[in-house]
Amino acid sequence: MKKFKVLWVEDGAFTDLAEYVGPLYIEGDYDLTVALNVSDAIRQIKNQRFNGIIVDIRLPPGRHPAWREFYMQRGENKVSAKLGLEFIRLLLKPGSSSNLLKTIINGMTLQWIRPSMIGVFSMEEGQTRQKLEELGVKTIVEKSAKLASNILLDLVREIENKIKNDPNM
Amino acid sequence: MEPTVNTILNYVPHLTNSLVSVYIEVLTVLFIVIIGPEIIQAVMSVELRSLMNRFPSIFFQVTPRSVYSMIIWFFFVITIMTFIIPHSKATQLARNEYPFWKNILAPSLVILTFLGIVLFRRMFLGRSLKKIILDRLTIRCIKSLETQTIPNDNFLKPIIFLGENNQGGNEKYDIITELNKIASKQLDKENYDGTYLENVIVALEKVLLNTSFPGDDQNFSDAGQLLVELQDDICESNRQLINSNDVKLIKTVLERLAFKAVENHARWVVLEFIDKVSDNRRALFRIGAEALKCERNSIGIAALNKLETTAEDQYCLPMDPEKCKSGNGAYLLGLIAHYWDSGEAGRTFARRLLLRNKTNHIIECLDSSFNYHTINTGFFITADKIHKMKLTFENAKARKNNN
Numbered sequence: 001m002k003k004f005k006v007l008w009v010e011d012g013a014f015t016d017l018a019e020y021v022g023p024l025y026i027e028g029d030y031d032l033t034v035a036l037n038v039s040d041a042i043r044q045i046k047n048q049r050f051n052g053i054i055v056d057i058r059l060p061p062g063r064h065p066a067w068r069e070f071y072m073q074r075g076e077n078k079v080s081a082k083l084g085l086e087f088i089r090l091l092l093k094p095g096s097s098s099n100l101l102k103t104i105i106n107g108m109t110l111q112w113i114r115p116s117m118i119g120v121f122s123m124e125e126g127q128t129r130q131k132l133e134e135l136g137v138k139t140i141v142e143k144s145a146k147l148a149s150n151i152l153l154d155l156v157r158e159i160e161n162k163i164k165n166d167p168n169m
Numbered sequence: 170m171e172p173t174v175n176t177i178l179n180y181v182p183h184l185t186n187s188l189v190s191v192y193i194e195v196l197t198v199l200f201i202v203i204i205g206p207e208i209i210q211a212v213m214s215v216e217l218r219s220l221m222n223r224f225p226s227i228f229f230q231v232t233p234r235s236v237y238s239m240i241i242w243f244f245f246v247i248t249i250m251t252f253i254i255p256h257s258k259a260t261q262l263a264r265n266e267y268p269f270w271k272n273i274l275a276p277s278l279v280i281l282t283f284l285g286i287v288l289f290r291r292m293f294l295g296r297s298l299k300k301i302i303l304d305r306l307t308i309r310c311i312k313s314l315e316t317q318t319i320p321n322d323n324f325l326k327p328i329i330f331l332g333e334n335n336q337g338g339n340e341k342y343d344i345i346t347e348l349n350k351i352a353s354k355q356l357d358k359e360n361y362d363g364t365y366l367e368n369v370i371v372a373l374e375k376v377l378l379n380t381s382f383p384g385d386d387q388n389f390s391d392a393g394q395l396l397v398e399l400q401d402d403i404c405e406s407n408r409q410l411i412n413s414n415d416v417k418l419i420k421t422v423l424e425r426l427a428f429k430a431v432e433n434h435a436r437w438v439v440l441e442f443i444d445k446v447s448d449n450r451r452a453l454f455r456i457g458a459e460a461l462k463c464e465r466n467s468i469g470i471a472a473l474n475k476l477e478t479t480a481e482d483q484y485c486l487p488m489d490p491e492k493c494k495s496g497n498g499a500y501l502l503g504l505i506a507h508y509w510d511s512g513e514a515g516r517t518f519a520r521r522l523l524l525r526n527k528t529n530h531i532i533e534c535l536d537s538s539f540n541y542h543t544i545n546t547g548f549f550i551t552a553d554k555i556h557k558m559k560l561t562f563e564n565a566k567a568r569k570n571n572n
Contacts, residue, residue, distance in 0.1 A: 003478050014437030021440065025471045028525060031478040034444055043401060063398065 003031040006156050007050040009041040009084065010034065010121070011060055020152035030156055037062030038087045042104055045091070049112055052159040053091075054152070056143075057084035057122040066104050073100075085128060088118060092135050116166040119159045121152070138162075216334040217299060224327045231305035231327075300343060303331060307347040311354050318358065318365045320351050325368060332376030337385035344376050345388065349395050356402055363403065363413025370396070370415070374422045378429060386435045389426060389442075396423050397445050424452035431459040431468060439468045447475050451546075454500040458507050458551065461515075473508070476501050477526070488528045493537035496545070501526075502538040506554040509561075519558075532566065535559040 006024075010017060013034040024030050033050070035041035039062025044050075058078040061067035067083065074081035090097045091113045094105055115136030123143045124132075132140060139162060141155050148154075221228045306324045313321035332344035352369045355361065377384035377392050384392065400419045403410050410416060427442035439456065446452035457472030480488075480501045492498035508519040528534055535555050542552040 002481060005478075014440045018437055018440070021471070022467050025467070025474045028474060028477070028522070031474065033447070034441070036441075 003029060004052065004156065004160055005031045005033070005048070005050045006052045006054060006159075007033050007035060007041065007044055008054045008121075008152070009038065009059060009087065010054070010056045011036050012056075017152075019149045020147075023150040023153040024156065027153060030153075036060075037067075038083045039064035039067050041087060042108075045110075045113075046108055050117070051163065052117050052119065052156055053113070054119045054121050054155060054159070055084045055088055057082050057120065057124045057128060059083040059087070064104060066100050070098065070100055082124075082128065084120070084122060085124075085131060088120075088132065088135055088137060092118070092137075114163075114166060114168055116162040116168075117159060119155050121155060216331055217302070219334060220302075220327055220330055223330060224323075227306075227323060227327050228302075231302050231309070231324075299331065299335075299340070303328065303343055303347055306331075307350055310351050314351075314354050314358070318355070318360075319368050320355075322368075325351075325372065329372045329375055332372070333379040334382060335376075336382055337388055341376060341382075341384050341388045342391060345373065345391050345395060348373050348376070352395075352399055353402075356399070356406065361406065363407075363410040363415050366399065366415040367418060370399075370418050370422055374425060377426060383433065386438045389430050389434055389438050393423060393426060393438075393442055393445050396426075420446070420449055420452075424449060424455065427452055428455050428459060431456055431463060431465065436465070436468060439465075440471055443468070443471050443475055447479065450476060450479055450496050450500045453479065454504050457504045461507050461511055469508075473501075473504055473522070476504060477522075480526075488526055488534050490530055490533035490537045493534040494541060496541070498534065499538040499541035499546075502528075502534060503542055503548065503551040503555060506535075506538075506551060506558045509558045510554045532559055532562050535562065 013021065013036065021032065021034075024032050033044055033048075035044050037060045041055075041059075042064065045053075058081075060078060061071035061081075061083060070086070071081050071083060086097065086101060090101055090105060091110055092115055094102055094110070115138070118137045119139035119141070120132055120137060121141050121143060122128075125142070129140060132138075139155065139158050141151065217228075306328050309324040310320035310328070313324065328344060328347060332341060332348075335341050335344060348369050352366055355365045355369070358365070373392055373395070377388060396419050400416055403413065403416055403419075423442065423446050427439065427446055430439045430442055439460070443453065443456060446456070453472045453476040457469050457476065460466070460469035460472060480497060483497055488498045488502065493502055505519045505522050508515040508522070510516075523531065535558055539552050539555045539559065542548045542555065
């Protein structure tokens with residue numbers, strides 16, 4: 001059976017949250033790729049197709065000028081900029097994204113990305129959660145201090161199950 | 170008549186005010202001319218001093234004017250204090266009270282000199298002067314790209330020299346940033362053909378892998394990111410350049426940095442590199458084997474996992490003897506052999522991997538991989554481990570046949 005390919009967009013993936021990565025590697029059925037910012041995430045999506053994408057909402061912009069400009073417009077603050085949310089919007093409903101960000105995905109084919117493939121692993125609540133649900137993203141896990149080390153593995157499995165049950169896939 | 174002490178003293182001129190003044194003036198001139206440059210060198214940071222000795226002409230070309238102005242100011246203050254003030258009217262007229270000299274000019278000069286010394290030391294010892302010199306060297310490098318495809322060595326070499334001799338951390342980060350600027354300018358050239366970046370890429374490697382002053386975790390991470398971005402930019406500009414010399418060199422340097430990172434750097438740095446070299450089987454194999462040797466199992470498992478994915482993407486799974494004749498299967502089996510030979514837990518893990526990958530004709534696969542590593546890669550330690558593994562399977566098969 002082919003490995004389930006996961007892209008995890010998280011700036012602390014190998015530092016603060018490194019303990020969650022281990023179980024995924026040991027399990028062996030998953031291939032994890034990490035993007036540390038939104039520019040890198042777009043680059044990865046351009047280069048290969050993934051089965052699942054896990055996104056943090058508070059992300060740095062990376063090097064792409066459009067992301068950087070957008071980040072500056074939002075006050076250069078990861079919490080208020082919510083680039084993760086904009087990234088998901090760009091993947092699922094590019095029409096509703098800002099014109100500035102639309103330039104990033106020019107020429108890219110994104111039809112293969114479905115809401116069921118996307119999971120959010122972040123600290124967001126309330127309004128953001130509502131916006132995610134509007135985009136069709138329902139797999140949301142809230143970050144907290146006392147999470148089990150296999151939380152990421154469980155999240156990936158949840159996405160895997162959702163994809164299996166998604167009639168559009 | 171035997172000379173007495175008094176007769177000798179008669180020959181020595183009496184110290185008068187003007188004679189002392191002459192002595193001091195001569196001594197000051199000697200001090201400025203002979204010892205001055207030595208003092209300037211002594212207060213400089215070690216890297217700048219070495220740079221000055223190694224590339225004197227370049228150093229003077231790129232040193233900012235403010236530094237020369239400061240040196241001139243020093244000489245100016247010393248000259249005033251030694252030559253002009255003692256002979257000035259104000260000093261002579263006020264031999265009794267010295268109001269102007271004592272109350273205004275002397276304290277001002279002392280404060281200014283003190284300030285000058287502090288600023289001077291800060292500039293030379295701190296990052297600022299180095300940064301200014303570095304900026305100027307970069308500008309010269311970039312300017313040289315107007316007429317040629319690679320940066321002028323006269324300006325690139327001092328940058329590499331500074332980079333090698335800088336401490337890991339912010340100082341090396343400055344060098345990485347400047348090298349990035351130069352490489353980006355080279356890529357912007359219309360006639361870029363995939364062969365211009367060698368000097369800059371090798372420079373980056375030298376800066377990070379210097380044995381006396383290696384780069385820190387963040388430097389490795391930044392350099393890895395820079396190399397991947399360069400690679401992407403090259404391939405995006407022209408898909409045909411995917412196999413160009415520059416891309417090949419970037420992959421090689423990424424592999425070397427990743428390998429070095431396994432030995433000396435934090436786990437997160439190596440995990441980042443594993444993602445960056447995920448299309449390079451050899452690199453993944455080397456990282457995995459080295460991690461196992463250094464008892465960094467989580468890194469080893471991550472590398473193995475990526476190697477499996479790569480093999481799967483290239484249709485090498487399930488493994489068979491034919492696929493193991495090339496690097497496709499041989500690297501994966503080679504790394505599994507390292508696990509096999511690393512104790513009971515490692516062997517159990519290796520068994521699980523073989524089962525998961527449904528390896529057919531394991532003895533023949535091992536034989537092919539053994540040959541590959543003996544003849545093609547020269548990884549004899551790996552070949553020996555594969556051989557050991559093969560013997561175990563052969564013995565098991567013989568026992569099974571006997572029963």
